[in-house]
Amino acid sequence: MLHIIDDEEVIRDSLLWLAKSRGIPAIPHENGKAFLAMLDTMQRTGAQGHALLLDVRMPDLSGIALFDLLATRGLTQTFPVIFLTGHGDVPMAVDALKRGAFDFFEKPFNDNKLMDRVQEALIASEEAIASAAIHTRLAALSSREREVLDLILEGKMNKVIADKLGISMRTVEVHRAHIFDKMNVKTAVELARLLK
Numbered sequence: 001m002l003h004i005i006d007d008e009e010v011i012r013d014s015l016l017w018l019a020k021s022r023g024i025p026a027i028p029h030e031n032g033k034a035f036l037a038m039l040d041t042m043q044r045t046g047a048q049g050h051a052l053l054l055d056v057r058m059p060d061l062s063g064i065a066l067f068d069l070l071a072t073r074g075l076t077q078t079f080p081v082i083f084l085t086g087h088g089d090v091p092m093a094v095d096a097l098k099r100g101a102f103d104f105f106e107k108p109f110n111d112n113k114l115m116d117r118v119q120e121a122l123i124a125s126e127e128a129i130a131s132a133a134i135h136t137r138l139a140a141l142s143s144r145e146r147e148v149l150d151l152i153l154e155g156k157m158n159k160v161i162a163d164k165l166g167i168s169m170r171t172v173e174v175h176r177a178h179i180f181d182k183m184n185v186k187t188a189v190e191l192a193r194l195l196k
Contacts, residue, residue, distance in 0.1 A: 001025050001042075001049070001050050001051075001122075002019050002025065002026040002050075002051050002052075002053060003035055003052045003053070004019070004026055004028045005029045005031065005032060005034075005035050005053065005055060005063070005066070006028075006030075006053070006054075006084070007030060007031055007058040007059060008055075012028040012030070013028070015053055018115060019115065019118065022118075022119070024119065024122070031058055031059070031060060032054075032058060032060070032061035032063070032065070033060060035052070035066070036061075036066070048126075049078075049123065049124075049126035049129060050078065050079050050122075050125050051079070051080050051081075051082065051118055051121035051122050051125055052082065053082050053084060053118065054067065054081050054082065054083055055083075055084050056084070056086070056089040056093060064096060067081050067083075067096055067099075071100060076100040076101070076102075077100075077124075077125070078125055078132065080125055081096070081102055082102050082103045082104065082105065082114070082118065082121055083096060083101055083103070083104035083105070084104070084107060084109070085106055085107065086106070087106065090104075090106060093106075102117070102120075102121045103117050103121070105117075134195070137182055137184065141179060141183075144175060145175050145179050147165060148161055148172060148175040149191075151164060151165075152176065152188050152191065153188075153191070153195065155188075158173060158176065
């Protein structure tokens with residue numbers, strides 16, 4: 001989902017039309033506060049990728065201030081920001097880029113290049129969400145399950161794992177079942193593919 005955050009209705013409407021012409025679902029927001037009001041709901045419903053087209057200069061909450069809020073919450077990977085800026089805003093946008101913004105475009109911008117970058121930002125968001133989900137699953141494993149996991153990934157059989165860790169083969173089987181369940185996979189091949 002693309003979030004278009006700009007205080008000028010004409011720009012929001014043209015960007016909304018541009019996104020829809022490329023088949024990109026988009027929601028316009030008249031300011032950063034309107035976007036923040038939806039943010040918690042979006043995070044809870046989660047699996048879909050999000051990207052922001054964000055004007056640098058807006059009253060009340062500037063684009064840079066909104067970006068800084070997202071950065072302090074650790075959300076710039078799952079909500080990549082593409083800044084839209086005027087000539088005087090370029091140094092600010094470059095600074096934000098150095099701090100993790102996805103890209104910035106100076107007005108007037110090339111429509112196709114902008115939408116290409118939006119699609120890349122949405123893909124990056126989906127990849128970040130998937131990666132975070134994998135890390136959450138890994139964090140749910142016990143230290144013994146992590147040891148068994150590492151040996152499974154090395155291609156070791158249950159008997160070899162049991163000998164190496166000094167536990168029974170049945171215990172290895174139980175750990176393997178828990179690992180597969182927690183990682184949401186059915187086979188060692190799926191597990192290896194997930195963690196590559």
